[in-house]
Amino acid sequence: MRMLLAVILLVIAVAPSWAQEPIAYWAQNDNVLADGSNGFSPDSFPQQADEGSGILYLQNFDETLTSAGAYQRILSFAGSTQNRLSTSYPSGGSLSIQGGAGLSNNGAQVVMEVDTTGFQDIRFSLAINTTATGFDTRVFEWSTDGVNYTEFATDQGRGSWFVRSYDLSDVNELNDNNQVYIRITIDGATNASGNNRFDNILVSGVSLDSLTRMTVYDRDFADDPFSRGWQQVNVVGDVPWDWNGSFANVSYSTFSGGSCSEADSWMISPAFDLDRQSGERLLVDVARGFNGSNGLEVYFSSSYDGSGVIDAADWTLITEITGNDFSSNNTPVSFGPFDTLQGESGLGYVAFRYAFDSGNCSTWRIANFAIEADVQNNESPFQCGAHADAIHWVQGFGFQSPVQGAQVQVEAIVTASFQDTFDGGLGGFYLQEADENHDDNPLTSEGIFVYDNNFGVNVNVGDKVRVAGVVGEFFGHTQIQDVTDVAVCATNQLGRVSPVAVELPAASLIDFESIEGMWVETTQSLTVTDVFNVARFGEIGVSKGRIFQPTQVVRAGDDARALQAENDRNRLLIDNARTGTYRTPYMTGADGFSELSASNPIRNGFVVNPGFSGIMGYAFNAYRIRSEATPEFDTNANARSEEPQMQQTGNLRIGTYNVENLFTTFQQSGNSCGPNALGCRGARNQNELDRQLDKVTSAILATNADMLALVEIENDGNDATLAMLVSALNAADNRADWAYIPTGFVGTDAIKPAFIYRTGSLALEGDLAVLTSAVDPDFDDSRQRPALAQSFRAPTGQVFTAVAVHLRAKASCPSGSGPNADSGDGQGCWNEWRTLSAGALTRWMETDPTGTGADAVVILGDFNAYAMEDPLLALKDAGYANLAIAANGGSPEVYSYTFMGQAGSLDHAYANNAFAQYVVDARAWHINSDETPAFNYEERLPSSSWFKPASFYNADPYRSSDHDPLIIELNLLPTCAPGIGNRPAHPRGKQLPVPQCGNSNRGGNGR
Secondary structure, three states: OEEEEOOOOOOOOOOOOOOOEEEEEEOOOOOEOOOOOEOOOHHHOOEEOOEEOEEEEEEOOOOOEOOOOOEOOEEOOOOOOOOOOOOOOOOOOOEEEEOOHHHOOOOOEEEEEEOOOOEEEEEEEEEEEEOOOOOOEEEEEEEOOOOOOEEEEEEEOOEEEEEEEEEOOOOHHHOOOOOEEEEEEEEOOOOOOOEEEEEEEEEEEEEOHHHHEEEEEEEOOOOOHHHOOOEEEEEEOOOOOEEEOOOOEEEEOOEEOOEEOOEEEEEEOOOEEOOOOOOOEEEEEEEEOOOOOOOEEEEEEOOOOOOOOOOHHHOEEEEEEOHHHOOOOOOOEEEEEEOOOOOOOOEEEEEEEEEEOOOOOOOEEEEEEEEEEEOOOOOOOOOOOOOOOOHHHHHOOOOOOOOEOOEEEEEEEEEEEEOOOHHHEOOEEEEEOOHHHOOOOOOOOOEEEEOOOOOOOOOOOOOEEEEEEEEEEEOOEEEEEEEEEEEEEEOOOHHHOOOEEEOOOOOOOHHHHOOOOOEEEEOOOEEEEEOOOOOOOOEEEEEOOOOEOHHHHOOOOHHHHHHHHHHHHOOEEEEOOEOOOOOOOOOEOOOOOOEOEOOEOOOOOOEEOOOOEEEEEEEOOEEEEEOOOOOOEEHHHHOOOOOOOOOOOOOEEEEEEEEEEEOOOOOOOOOOEOOOOEOOOOOOOHHHHHHHHHHHHHHHHHHOOOEEEEEEEEOOOOOHHHHHHHHHHHHHOOOOOEEEOOOOOOOOOOEEEEEEEEOOOOEEEEEEEEEOOOOOOOOOOOOOOOEEEEEEEOOOOOEEEEEEEEOOOOOOOOOOOOOOOOOOOOOOOOHHHHHHHHHHHHHHHHOOOOOOOOOEEEEEEEOOOOOOOHHHHHHHHOOOEEHHHHHOOOOOOOOOEEEOOEEEOOEEEEEOHHHHOOEEEEEEOOOOOOOOHHHOOOOEOOOOOOEOOHHHOOOOOOOOOOOOOEEEEEOOOOEOOOOOOOOOOOOOOOOOOOOOOEOOOOOOOOO
8 A cells, every 4th residue: 555644635626637536535624513612512413524425423432511512522624735625725614533532532533425427546635633632643544335444554753733645546445436434433532522523524536538638738926937939919008918937827907006997808829730730629728816897808819920910800809707717816716618629720829808998907826737638548469669759749838848647659760878866866768869860840859758667678778669658747857757668779879869959048938948858068158146055956057157136137127037038048057867865976076076165166157068968847936957977167267266357456345245144143032132022043063163164264365455345244232243253253363454344243143244344454433323214214224134334444544434235135025016116127025115225324324423524435235236236227217326336347148146057246336426436446255156065164054954074164264255345445535735636837847746645535544
């Protein structure tokens, strides 16, 4: 008997043809007695199924009643959402059986009686909760007569809500039977009130009808449909369809800013070849959001040309979905099956149309979409040379196979074998048609993965192999699964197969899909752009040149969306063909033969030389080249440096550094940080803190800075964290002249900005000033850190004011819509908040907050905005220059942070003209953003409880934080004596020496 522990059955209305479907489901959410309380009475049983058909009743239980006529020991305590059939079911109640007087309910039984006619491969699952004195044993049995039972599992133990799921597919007696019983017998309670709760009880199976059907297309919108062949076309209006991966749907509404705008917008499916199959049926799941006056129309066309030009004459209305079709909001309802596609020929499209002109606009959410058809099984005898299905026929020309669920036989050549399932092996191999057997359609792949899962026949690269199995999609990767036969027909055939050249960027993602499963080889130098998961998943991201966050280099909105689409076509993953996390040995590092380590890294900016080969795969929403070989890297393309590589040197150096949560208070249960007793961050124990401090101090000292604006320092009232850092710096530095500016608590967050500086290089001038909403209401400091301003005097006499900022992050979005929600323009959440803050900063500087009268101002820190976003454009419009961009010849292609393989700067220095005249260079030192997080100070591997190898940590600057420090080089000359800067020319025309001094900014001589 196969048992699946702690697995939630996700049964959706529109599913692949081989998926489990509900036969009977008891949600336990309507256990209301006549007096309005929750519980059960004799009238509660037999309990009818909430979905499907079946009854549930009790046997051998304590039937004592209360004075109100309810069972005294059969209650309905709070239930769970675990194992629920769909999100439309709340946690609700549960079937809660107590131990009973004299523990009389030990031996009580819960019985489900169902009719499985038309179903096979039966499964049973439910959610369970048991108290410390409740039942610790549950015996599960099946029967076909209700008298003679066969045990199939015993579950022991107690605990909070957990799921038990049992696969009964090998019990043939339960298939297609009009009378099936499943019985649970409970025992082991030790107290009368100790209880066992049962909830979301489900009997499911595979529909026999589905075995004669195959899935032509299935889309649950878990990944972005617009990168997988779907189109959106606005005939009227410009509101885009909104894909939400978290909720796995695509929604549309024109409501914004308190009103609805006119719209006629279409979302169009990929094309389907209607000549390939018969008996097509369309099914869709749609949810209603706000119930307005306009419906959602579903259309079909076999004459649309895919161009994005809508001609109403091309489209036939299938159905209109209205608000009256729903009893509640945000709960998907199934529509169909529709037979409109049957009998049609050529290429077909399905479209959803949202049309609105007046009144109240609706919100519609499309949750599932599927087309199924009559199955096309290959029933040829299994023998080498018999009729075989061409792999290009199995793959089809779209993003998924059009014959999912069909039984096929293919005969082709092995291009890669990953049959081992040990330590994350893929458990299969790749087949590819010989070159002479390719079709003439460039969109159909000639390769496919066979998931044989230890079937027992070993294959080698170059073998010609015949396979029989079922076509499936595994998270978007087409494969042959449920293998029934494998035979090696010939050997040494690899010469009949050629690798396909792959180049970046692709014109469209279909270019990658059209070679999915095929042997590929790179023909160009590719830049490593993502090492975030190099240790965790054994994968690196590559692209043609470094790719940037769109709003780092272009304006938000259409330009940013276009660049993001271009970036998506300009990236691939290279992975080591293993699944799971932190599989060892790790990928080979920079030296080409030793395992990855903190001394042998793979860095962003390294170049993968041409000629790397592997198999084009797809997993976790990304195309990837799978290979057990290691790429050959050109490490000189972005080698580590021991100090910032400044192009020009001056006589004073300042900067900003986000030190990624440097805390003296450990991140442990019971500890709190900041004035509002928030959770602590950073190190979890003294060893981690020592490691973190070693890395941060080595980085700071190597910058050779005279002053740094720090970000993400613990917001402690006694400045203990700053004191610790300065003490460590002075202990490691010969000059030992580091100091910090004490602030105590700043704002309400657990972190704060801060200043450290060398007393031998700079002197404080004026008073520390703090910008909060009390100073300017546009600078909302509720969980956004207040800004700090401090003026400094250089030995040469100049005085400048530095401002340390850390604006609101893009994450933790507000609920609902509004100006701070993510509008999809590339700027993330809280953009308006950051933009208002930028305006408040410039106004604050006009007030001379430090009281020094200094004209020269530099605002530096973590702005949580990329260079072309609204907050930073507001600073530019106010006359402040981005110093790193200016030093880069005006190009915004600078970076201090890498996210999802895209580089950009969140850390900036903005200076007014009076300060900019001193700047000779400004650039980030790339010690962190190009390194993997696995090399940080933590004892354990990221997102894991495993201790990291000793070789993953060095007490050096690399991955001392997740942000790079930004360094600004200044050339400050002594203040000129009166008249020397503009003295008259020599009367005889003799050239006078140029004075080595500069004009003082206001306040430069002190006041």
